[in-house]
Amino acid sequence: MPNIPRTLKDLPSPKEHWLKGNLGQFKPDEIHTYFYKHAKALGDTYKIRLFNKPVVVVSNAAVVFDILKQRPSRYRRAKHIESIYKNASVHGAFSSEGEQWKNYRQLLAPAFKPKNIKRMLPIIQKSVARFLANIKQAPQSFDMRTQLHRLLVDITCELAFGYDINTLNNPDSKLQGHLNIVFDQLSRTSTPPTLYSRLMRPCQKTLDTSLAYVRKEILQFIRTTKSQLTPEHEPNTILEALLLAKDEQGQAFSEEIIYGNIITLLSAGEDTTASTVAWAVYYLAKNQNLQQTVRDEITQHYPPQGPLQWQDLDNFPLTLGACQEALRLEPAVPFLLLEPLGDEVINGVYISKGTTVAVLLAAGNHNTALFEHSEHFNPARWQAFTPEQKKQSAVELSPFGGGPRLCPGMQLSLTEQKIILIELLKHYNITLDNTKPAVKSQYRLAATPAHLRVSAVALQPAAMTPQGMAPAATAQATQPQTQPASPTVNSQPSPQYARAHTIE
Ligand code: HEM
Numbered sequence: 347m348p349n350i351p352r353t354l355k356d357l358p359s360p361k362e363h364w365l366k367g368n369l370g371q372f373k374p375d376e377i378h379t380y381f382y383k384h385a386k387a388l389g390d391t392y393k394i395r396l397f398n399k400p401v402v403v404v405s406n407a408a409v410v411f412d413i414l415k416q417r418p419s420r421y422r423r424a425k426h427i428e429s430i431y432k433n434a435s436v437h438g439a440f441s442s443e444g445e446q447w448k449n450y451r452q453l454l455a456p457a458f459k460p461k462n463i464k465r466m467l468p469i470i471q472k473s474v475a476r477f478l479a480n481i482k483q484a485p486q487s488f489d490m491r492t493q494l495h496r497l498l499v500d501i502t503c504e505l506a507f508g509y510d511i512n513t514l515n516n517p518d519s520k521l522q523g524h525l526n527i528v529f530d531q532l533s534r535t536s537t538p539p540t541l542y543s544r545l546m547r548p549c550q551k552t553l554d555t556s557l558a559y560v561r562k563e564i565l566q567f568i569r570t571t572k573s574q575l576t577p578e579h580e581p582n583t584i585l586e587a588l589l590l591a592k593d594e595q596g597q598a599f600s601e602e603i604i605y606g607n608i609i610t611l612l613s614a615g616e617d618t619t620a621s622t623v624a625w626a627v628y629y630l631a632k633n634q635n636l637q638q639t640v641r642d643e644i645t646q647h648y649p650p651q652g653p654l655q656w657q658d659l660d661n662f663p664l665t666l667g668a669c670q671e672a673l674r675l676e677p678a679v680p681f682l683l684l685e686p687l688g689d690e691v692i693n694g695v696y697i698s699k700g701t702t703v704a705v706l707l708a709a710g711n712h713n714t715a716l717f718e719h720s721e722h723f724n725p726a727r728w729q730a731f732t733p734e735q736k737k738q739s740a741v742e743l744s745p746f747g748g749g750p751r752l753c754p755g756m757q758l759s760l761t762e763q764k765i766i767l768i769e770l771l772k773h774y775n776i777t778l779d780n781t782k783p784a785v786k787s788q789y790r791l792a793a794t795p796a797h798l799r800v801s802a803v804a805l806q807p808a809a810m811t812p813q814g815m816a817p818a819a820t821a822q823a824t825q826p827q828t829q830p831a832s833p834t835v836n837s838q839p840s841p842q843y844a845r846a847h848t849i850e
Contacts, residue, residue, distance in 0.1 A: 667725030
């Protein structure tokens with residue numbers, strides 16, 4: 347007997363209301379928690395219903411991996427994403443499809459070459475130094491996520507359009523205020539297209555005002571930068587790289603295309619990176635022994651004359667492991683909303699063209715055959731992996747997506763994450779402020795730790811010897827270990843991320 351695919355009717359689902367389906371069972375910013383919780387209970391393919399619209403939720407890691415690879419020919423992003431970005435006139439690589447998408451990827455590719463990321467280091471380091479200085483002035487207990495968000499806004503804006511917006515010292519920046527309103531609109535693409543998201547629509551007049559302001563300012567930056575560029579110029583920012591890029595006919599890209607892609611980069615690069623570092627800080631603050639072990643690696647390999655150079659960045663595998671663990675346990679982009687371009691059979695289930703499919707990107711994060719004590723935040727596990735296990739981890743987890751649409755900002759983000767963690771832990775011991783409300787995951791443009799209040803104690807250089815415990819950490823060192831012990835540090839980067847610092 348041939349295997350007859352199941353249909354949507356056969357799929358399990360959380361208990362539904364007869365009319366609304368599962369609408370109202372989750373807040374829009376908790377949709378990711380809802381998807382993962384029900385994947386545990388209902389299995390690797392289930393459905394939810396939002397009024398009459400089904401959404402199929404897929405959490406079988408191998409199936410997700412395969413779907414991601416089948417783009418652009420068999421799957422696309424859910425259609426409402428394209429229309430929301432287009433209506434806001436900020437259409438770029440993330441929201442486009444087909445030939446246009448290929449064209450936009452060609453535009454972005456040079457900006458993210460390692461040799462160009464290397465040239466961006468001074469901009470990253472300047473803002474990180476400002477972030478550290480701000481922490482020094484911070485009250486005893488402060489919201490780390492907010493500080494990290496401002497840091498990433500500053501870095502990303504300066505990389506994306508060459509302007510130092512300095513929200514760290516100027517949190518009420520007019521441009522950032524308007525960008526926030528635009529990003530709120532774009533964040534609606536994280537929820538399925540239902541009444542839910544229609545109810546969340548911001549006031550059109552406010553949105554139009556913000557869109558007009560952002561457009562005017564950014565076009566100005568584009569024109570100024572363009573007027574100063576020569577063809578031989580080596581790009582120091584993403585904007586310069588985009589202005590120097592050529593399409594297949596050898597022509598420069600239009601201002602309109604560059605503008606749409608600049609906004610795309612801002613919205614894709616800020617919250618995702620800030621949230622990942624914030625989660626790493628959260629887990630390291632929870633476990634002081636582990637924080638000190640990571641700090642020991644930093645102290646041991648930080649160049650004595652400072653500052654960090656590009657070639658130093660491969661010497662911090664445990665710090666990189668902390669970023670990888672944050673992405674495993676708390677992926678900044680927990681799922682993608684896609685749809686098949688034709689009828690498909692997904693994991694033995696017949697799915698008709700255009701059905702919304704939510705693919706969970708950290709589907710295998712608790713696969714204990716690979717991630718022993720999977721609930722533990724254990725940065726050292728990544729170094730201990732065999733080449734075979736590393737390959738498998740790339741199937742189990744797709745925090746940066748996969749296939750041809752793999753996030754082009756992955757290497758830049760990992761570079762930023764490492765530099766921020768290295769500098770932060772080198773200079774401060776971080777502890778959690780356990781006052782209520784408790785830290786919880788909230789999804790807007792990224793899944794981020796809300797209420798991450800911490801204290802930061804400045805470390806004396808003498809207290810940071812590789813052998814010595816920092817004073818603030820010593821007090822906690824006697825507390826019970828909640829994590830398995832870390833194996834010896836080995837300075838090889840994991841192949842999954844090995845390209846991060848290879849200079850071409
Ligand atoms: C921790 C940080 C980040 C995470 C977790 C992340 C994750 C993702 C994911 C899951 C996708 C969808 C990929 C797919 O469809 O397969 C994506 C796409 C994208 N990301 Fe990132 N990202 C991060 C940082 C960045 C940065 C720093 C930039 C640039 C400044 C960036 C630019 C983009 C762009 C342009 C796309 C669209 C690619 C396409 O559709 O072809 N991302 N990212």
